[in-house]
Amino acid sequence: MAAHRVAVIGGDGIGPEVTSAALEVVSALGVDLDTREFDLGAARYLRDGFVLDAATLEELRSFDAILLGAIGPAIGDGRIPGGTLERGLLLKMRFGLDLYINYRPFFGVDGSLAKGCDFAIVRENTEGPYAGEGGTLRYGTANEIATQGSVNTRFGVERCVRYAFERANTREIKKVTLVHKTNVLTFAGDLWSRVVNEVSKEYPDVEVDYNHVDAACIYLVEQPERYSIIVTDNLFGDILSDLAGSVTGGIGYAASANLNPARTGASLFEPVHGAAHDIAGQGKANPLAAVSSAALMLEHLGEFEAAQKLAAAVRDFKTEASALGTRAVVDAIKERF
Ligand code: IPM
Ligand code: MN
Numbered sequence: 528m529a530a531h532r533v534a535v536i537g538g539d540g541i542g543p544e545v546t547s548a549a550l551e552v553v554s555a556l557g558v559d560l561d562t563r564e565f566d567l568g569a570a571r572y573l574r575d576g577f578v579l580d581a582a583t584l585e586e587l588r589s590f591d592a593i594l595l596g597a598i599g600p601a602i603g604d605g606r607i608p609g610g611t612l613e614r615g616l617l618l619k620m621r622f623g624l625d626l627y628i629n630y631r632p633f634f635g636v637d638g639s640l641a642k643g644c645d646f647a648i649v650r651e652n653t654e655g656p657y658a659g660e661g662g663t664l665r666y667g668t669a670n671e672i673a674t675q676g677s678v679n680t681r682f683g684v685e686r687c688v689r690y691a692f693e694r695a696n697t698r699e700i701k702k703v704t705l706v707h708k709t710n711v712l713t714f715a716g717d718l719w720s721r722v723v724n725e726v727s728k729e730y731p732d733v734e735v736d737y738n739h740v741d742a743a744c745i746y747l748v749e750q751p752e753r754y755s756i757i758v759t760d761n762l763f764g765d766i767l768s769d770l771a772g773s774v775t776g777g778i779g780y781a782a783s784a785n786l787n788p789a790r791t792g793a794s795l796f797e798p799v800h801g802a803a804h805d806i807a808g809q810g811k812a813n814p815l816a817a818v819s820s821a822a823l824m825l826e827h828l829g830e831f832e833a834a835q836k837l838a839a840a841v842r843d844f845k846t847e848a849s850a851l852g853t854r855a856v857v858d859a860i861k862e863r864f
C-alpha cells in the first residue's frame with residue numbers, strides 16, 4: 528500500500544509526546560505514513576494569534592487522516608478567552624470536515640469499576656447544543672438574555688444512528704442503547720426515538736434499548752455490562768464519555784475517532800484527555816489513549832491487521848501503564864507485536 532498521508536497536530540502540553548509515541552508504534556508495525564506537522568493550538572495562538580484559517584482547514588481536508596495530541600493552555604492560564612480554541616480550532620475541524628461521528632470505545636481495565644466491560648459511545652458530533660445556535664441580547668445589562676438551543680436535524684440524527692447500528696451489527700453483543708432525555712426534551716427526544724425505531728427495522732439482529740441520560744449515569748457505574756453501543760447526542764455524549772472513561776480505568780486510556788464515514792474530509796483521531804501541562808516534557812505521560820486513537824486511525828485507513836495488532840497490544844497492556852512513563856509503555860507495546 529502507498530504511504531498514508533497523515534496530518535499531525537501535536538498541540539500543547541503532553542500532546543506532542545503522546546502523538547510521537549503513537550507514530551513510533553505505528554511505524555514499528557510496518558505501516559508507512561507520510562506525516563506532516565501542523566503547528567496549531569494554545570502555544571501557537573499565544574505566539575502569533577493564529578487559530579485556524581480557511582486555507583489551513585482545506586489543506587487538512589486533503590489528508591487521509593489527522594492525528595491530534597491535545598489542545599489547550601495550562602489550567603489557570605487566563606490568557607486565552609474560553610471558546611477561542613474549542614470553537615475556533617477543534618469544533619471548526621469537526622464541523623468544517625463534517626466529522627459527524629465521535630466514536631469512543633471503552634474497555635474496562637483490571638481494578639476499574641467496569642472491569643472487563645467492552646462498549647462504545649457513538650456521539651453525534653456536528654449538531655446538538657454544540658452547533659452554535661443562539662446568542663445574547665442586552666449583553667452585560669440586568670436584562671441580559673442568553674439562549675443556546677440544541678439543533679437536531681433528521682439527516683444528522685439518522686446518519687449517526689445508522690452508524691451506531693452498523694457498528695453494533697458487527698459486534699459480539701448486538702445491541703444499541705439510545706441515551707437521551709425524552710421525558711423532558713420532548714422535541715429532540717422524539718426525533719431521536721423515532722429515528723432509532725425506524726433504522727432498527729433494517730437491523731433485525733440488533734437489540735434496541737433506551738435509557739434516560741441521568742439513569743445511564745447510574746448504570747455506567749453500577750451495571751456497565753448492560754452496554755454494547757450507546758448512541759446519543761453531542762452534549763450527552765461528551766459528558767457520558769468522561770464518565771465512561773473514568774469507570775473503565777481513567778481518561779488516560781480513552782481514545783476517540785472523529786469520523787467522516789462519507790470521506791468528504793479527513794477524519795481526526797485524538798485521545799479524549801487534555802494537555803496535562805503539569806506533567807508535560809517529563810516523559811511521564813501515558814501514551815495509551817493516543818496509541819489507541821492511532822489504532823482507530825489504522826482501521827479507518829484500511830490497515831486492519833495492524834489496527835488489530837495494536838488494539839490487542841493495548842488491551843493486553845492496560846493494567847500497568849500509568850506509572851511506567853511514556854518510553855517504557857512504547858517499548859512494551861512494541862514487544863507485544
Ligand atoms: C471532547 C472535549 C471537547 C468537547 C471540548 C474540548 C470542546 O471535551 O472532545 O470531549 O466538548 O467535545
Ligand atoms: Mn469531553
